[in-house]
Amino acid sequence: MKNSLRCKTYSKVIPLKALFLVLVRPEQEGKYCSCIDHEVDKEHLDSASGWVPLLVCLMYEHTNSNSRWKAYLDLFPNFSEQELPMFWDKQELSELQGTGVPEAVSRDLKNIQDEFQSVVLPCISQHPELFNLEVHNLDLYKKMVAFVMSYSFTEPSNRLPIDMDADEDDEDDDDDNDSHHPPPVMVPLADALNHIAKNNAKLLFEKDRLKMVSIKPIRKGQEVFNTFGELANWQLLHMYGFAESYPENIFDTQNLHGNCDAGETLLSPGNHGNRQNQPGLDLNARWRFLEQLDVVSDEGNFVIGEDGILTPEELHTTLKVCMMSKDDFEDYKNKDGWESDEENEEADIILSLENLQTLPEKWKQLLSGVLRLCLEKYVNTIDEDRNLLKKENYQKLSRKRQFALHVRVGQKILLHKTLQAITKEPLSNSVQPGQGDHCCIA
Numbered sequence: 001m002k003n004s005l006r007c008k009t010y011s012k013v014i015p016l017k018a019l020f021l022v023l024v025r026p027e028q029e030g031k032y033c034s035c036i037d038h039e040v041d042k043e044h045l046d047s048a049s050g051w052v053p054l055l056v057c058l059m060y061e062h063t064n065s066n067s068r069w070k071a072y073l074d075l076f077p078n079f080s081e082q083e084l085p086m087f088w089d090k091q092e093l094s095e096l097q098g099t100g101v102p103e104a105v106s107r108d109l110k111n112i113q114d115e116f117q118s119v120v121l122p123c124i125s126q127h128p129e130l131f132n133l134e135v136h137n138l139d140l141y142k143k144m145v146a147f148v149m150s151y152s153f154t155e156p157s158n159r160l161p162i163d164m165d166a167d168e169d170d171e172d173d174d175d176d177n178d179s180h181h182p183p184p185v186m187v188p189l190a191d192a193l194n195h196i197a198k199n200n201a202k203l204l205f206e207k208d209r210l211k212m213v214s215i216k217p218i219r220k221g222q223e224v225f226n227t228f229g230e231l232a233n234w235q236l237l238h239m240y241g242f243a244e245s246y247p248e249n250i251f252d253t254q255n256l257h258g259n260c261d262a263g264e265t266l267l268s269p270g271n272h273g274n275r276q277n278q279p280g281l282d283l284n285a286r287w288r289f290l291e292q293l294d295v296v297s298d299e300g301n302f303v304i305g306e307d308g309i310l311t312p313e314e315l316h317t318t319l320k321v322c323m324m325s326k327d328d329f330e331d332y333k334n335k336d337g338w339e340s341d342e343e344n345e346e347a348d349i350i351l352s353l354e355n356l357q358t359l360p361e362k363w364k365q366l367l368s369g370v371l372r373l374c375l376e377k378y379v380n381t382i383d384e385d386r387n388l389l390k391k392e393n394y395q396k397l398s399r400k401r402q403f404a405l406h407v408r409v410g411q412k413i414l415l416h417k418t419l420q421a422i423t424k425e426p427l428s429n430s431v432q433p434g435q436g437d438h439c440c441i442a
Helices: 054-060 090-094 102-123 139-151 168-177 231-241 261-267 283-292 311-325 326-334 360-376 382-388 397-425
Strands: 005-007 018-023 152-154 184-186 199-207 208-216 253-254 304-305
Touching: 054 102, 054 139, 054 184, 090 102, 102 139, 102 231, 139 152, 139 231, 168 253, 199 326, 231 397, 253 360, 253 397, 283 382, 304 311, 304 397, 311 360, 360 397, 382 397
Parallel strands: none
Antiparallel strands: 005 018, 018 208, 152 184, 199 208, 253 304
């Protein structure tokens, strides 16, 4: 956790690149974050997530009446009002069917329980002077996970000064090349700022302090918005409990959860790519091979964005492998997926909406079939959802249903636009932004 606040005030407008909030690191002032820093051996809190030391600290400080963080933590009296989907009931989660959120929640809950039982409980059981097992239980741990998920920041591992003029894509490339994933940190006050994709402020990490800086002029009366990153609506709802309406979230995506079952369905007699035209085709074997190559996984394999496929190499390889002849696949498998420069078609491949038409016809049939299957997984159609966005209907929805609606609509529009780019079928009016649509953010 961070400490010591310094602010600067502006009367009419915060100019571009203005520094208006500074948070000095506690260690720079000879302060500690929590008394349990010296009481609990952090080596006993090692875990795959890297979150456990912070979570155990928060469990203790939240229930410590003398905590130096009491004023901050009292802003969240019982952590029961969080709107993350991990707290939604079965009926509420059904609104997110097809979005990928219920699956992410299921993984979260399993990981939380496993981590608590295998790491947290053995550790806190050794410190009865600090922890009460009736209070510091799995339910509290789950709430702390949600708190950290919603309000924490991830600090750059190198703490190098950030160039305000640098291209954000360059920063992302640096992150991709960094195999170390720093643990989350809590930054009181800075975490009070909401997120939108088109943010006007940014938190910068430096060696001895953190600074909130404007990246656009901010007029008097305007809200200051930070960024939590380039996150799709389903990610925002999953981790933070809110979503933006289409097309406000310029980073919205849809993860295609293609699998061999979908391929088997599409290549069965009577469907696209009739199996009778593919003798000896074994999609299960091909899918397992793609898993071995780390091309596909269970957590969403291919990502669709506003301008096309954001994982072009993975999708191109999968389509190619699925549609190969039996002999070509055996040869490809024997080479462990390696091809000569002449054979390798994935180099610098781009699958924008404009050039999806250049794919082989059978590939397009398979891909369009997968897109249609994804659309069938939602609880209702795009037309039904756009009807819910009308003011008289939208106002009757709970906040949770509003957020779920925005996630569904954005994903369906991306799926329909991609499908149209492949099939050249005209887009329905329902896929266009409507003037009656409503935006609801945190």
